[in-house]
Amino acid sequence: MNSAMDFLLWTKGPMFDIAMVIFAVGLLARLVEIFMLGRATNYAEPRATEWLPGFRTVLTRSVPDPGTFQRAPFNVLVGWIWHIGFLVALLLFVPHVELVKGVLGISWPALPNPVVDVFTAVTLFSLVATLVHRLTHPVKRHISTVEDYLVWTVVFLVVLTGYLAYHRLVNPYPLALGMHILCAEIFLIILPFTKLTHIFTTFIARWYNGAAFGRKGVQS
Amino acid sequence: MATPIPEKTLGERLRDHGLSRRGFLKLCAATASMMALPASMVPRIAAALEQARRPSVIWLSFQECTGCTESLTRSHAPTLEDLILKMVSLDYHHTLQAAAGEAAEEARLQAMEANAGEYLVIVDGSIPGPDANPGFSTVAGQSNYDILMETVEHAAAVIAVGTCAAFGGLPQARPNPTGAMSVMDLVKDKPVINVSGCPPVPMVITGVLAHYLTFGRLPDLDAYGRPMAFFGQSIHDRCYRRPFYDKGLFAESFDDQGAKEGWCLYRLGCKGPTTYNACATMKWNGGTSWPIESGHPCLGCSEPSFWDGGGFYEPVSVPLTANAGTLLTAGAVGAVVGGGSAALAKHGVKKADAERQPVTIDELEQTQ
Numbered sequence: 001m002n003s004a005m006d007f008l009l010w011t012k013g014p015m016f017d018i019a020m021v022i023f024a025v026g027l028l029a030r031l032v033e034i035f036m037l038g039r040a041t042n043y044a045e046p047r048a049t050e051w052l053p054g055f056r057t058v059l060t061r062s063v064p065d066p067g068t069f070q071r072a073p074f075n076v077l078v079g080w081i082w083h084i085g086f087l088v089a090l091l092l093f094v095p096h097v098e099l100v101k102g103v104l105g106i107s108w109p110a111l112p113n114p115v116v117d118v119f120t121a122v123t124l125f126s127l128v129a130t131l132v133h134r135l136t137h138p139v140k141r142h143i144s145t146v147e148d149y150l151v152w153t154v155v156f157l158v159v160l161t162g163y164l165a166y167h168r169l170v171n172p173y174p175l176a177l178g179m180h181i182l183c184a185e186i187f188l189i190i191l192p193f194t195k196l197t198h199i200f201t202t203f204i205a206r207w208y209n210g211a212a213f214g215r216k217g218v219q220s
Numbered sequence: 221m222a223t224p225i226p227e228k229t230l231g232e233r234l235r236d237h238g239l240s241r242r243g244f245l246k247l248c249a250a251t252a253s254m255m256a257l258p259a260s261m262v263p264r265i266a267a268a269l270e271q272a273r274r275p276s277v278i279w280l281s282f283q284e285c286t287g288c289t290e291s292l293t294r295s296h297a298p299t300l301e302d303l304i305l306k307m308v309s310l311d312y313h314h315t316l317q318a319a320a321g322e323a324a325e326e327a328r329l330q331a332m333e334a335n336a337g338e339y340l341v342i343v344d345g346s347i348p349g350p351d352a353n354p355g356f357s358t359v360a361g362q363s364n365y366d367i368l369m370e371t372v373e374h375a376a377a378v379i380a381v382g383t384c385a386a387f388g389g390l391p392q393a394r395p396n397p398t399g400a401m402s403v404m405d406l407v408k409d410k411p412v413i414n415v416s417g418c419p420p421v422p423m424v425i426t427g428v429l430a431h432y433l434t435f436g437r438l439p440d441l442d443a444y445g446r447p448m449a450f451f452g453q454s455i456h457d458r459c460y461r462r463p464f465y466d467k468g469l470f471a472e473s474f475d476d477q478g479a480k481e482g483w484c485l486y487r488l489g490c491k492g493p494t495t496y497n498a499c500a501t502m503k504w505n506g507g508t509s510w511p512i513e514s515g516h517p518c519l520g521c522s523e524p525s526f527w528d529g530g531g532f533y534e535p536v537s538v539p540l541t542a543n544a545g546t547l548l549t550a551g552a553v554g555a556v557v558g559g560g561s562a563a564l565a566k567h568g569v570k571k572a573d574a575e576r577q578p579v580t581i582d583e584l585e586q587t588q
Binding site: 012102 | 534565
């Protein structure tokens, strides 16, 4: 690998395959394990159904209650902002839609580039704010682990390199694009083995909670 | 055939061909502008070209399709490309020289001897490397590799014209059956200038030669040994369709409304974002048009590995080999691993249940 173009082709070729395989094996292994182990059998007679309360909790836990907002407005607000920004950039940027279409054959409408650009810029600022908050807030700092900082770094680098590549701020461009793709591949590789798994388990966990409450006839 | 330092200067020769002083200065100004040099350099270029002796040029054609020569010679006359053929003494060129057989080879050897240390070597086509079967490509019974090494030994510099000579091009595409290598892979002790493209923009060759004649040295080069003046900016950055990319307006097929409106061709596989060349500014066929202007995505022909760099109609962001089959297979393997792991855990719990030995308080007391 002696040139930027070789590097780009490596990230688009063998490295992408490796990352995708590790991601798929790791994620499915974890999800299947979670589903198969399930919950301990509850022998008590159910007071109500499970499914509907489960889905209701998926919704209610996604919208913060007023108390949570008053206690931690920064977490709620900035957390929401950067998550939305990240998802918009990930799912609605034309090159990303084309990537999914190229690999899986499915596609959906994308947003105009300048709109995605604004979301990305806001996401970058929000991510920096979350790090500053994590480092300055005594409780957050105390409970933060190495994994938290690792995940933040990888997520931030994915967004930052994407922003640099889009604005062509690194020369030559194949190097900029290759860096972005490599960061995204590292993101895919660590996803099943870190807290990033929440991308796939959050709603499952919320449903489990809601279903358990529903069964007991408790409002959640 | 060989020209050991011609009698006439370049200025005299151009005047002989009917070029007026005004025309000559226009040529110099065009050269300066083409090479991105300040206007103040025009008199210097004029003075240098006026006095320049035509350098001897040996053009070696190896594993190539003659497209690069076609590009240079079929350009509309009178142009800089036409003039360049008068600016140099082309002492050896398969396609263009009158001599054939041994006489042709003799011309090359004579030119090398008469202009040792001063002649320029232009190469088009890739070369089967030293470890490859030399029989893949020979000229007069000599392997391409041997001819190249023999010819560049006393050259002033080497200009690799076309992507095959510059980066290996089509012959080097996987599985590279002939062990094709580029000039810069093989020539390490001479300056090598890469004028890549399939074919390259003819004026780039002209510009490099004019720069050499004017300043006595080669132009500034990028990381791939290409002249910065022509390869310093990407197609994407100079594309007239760029505003559509910035606005998010894309053609999604070759005949949709977007294509008719001239929107960005990114989604149709345009490699403009990763390609560095002068097509967008210099255009082709006497400035008539260029691929993107005629509605076709850039293929990225001036970049290394462009044949192996993904499908021509796949957007830049699409991975080269990944597909749904790989993803599903990996997912299935993951599911089996997860299932096995969960089954093992469940088995462990069951086994512990089955083997559990109830202990009574009496037994515990007895053991103490």
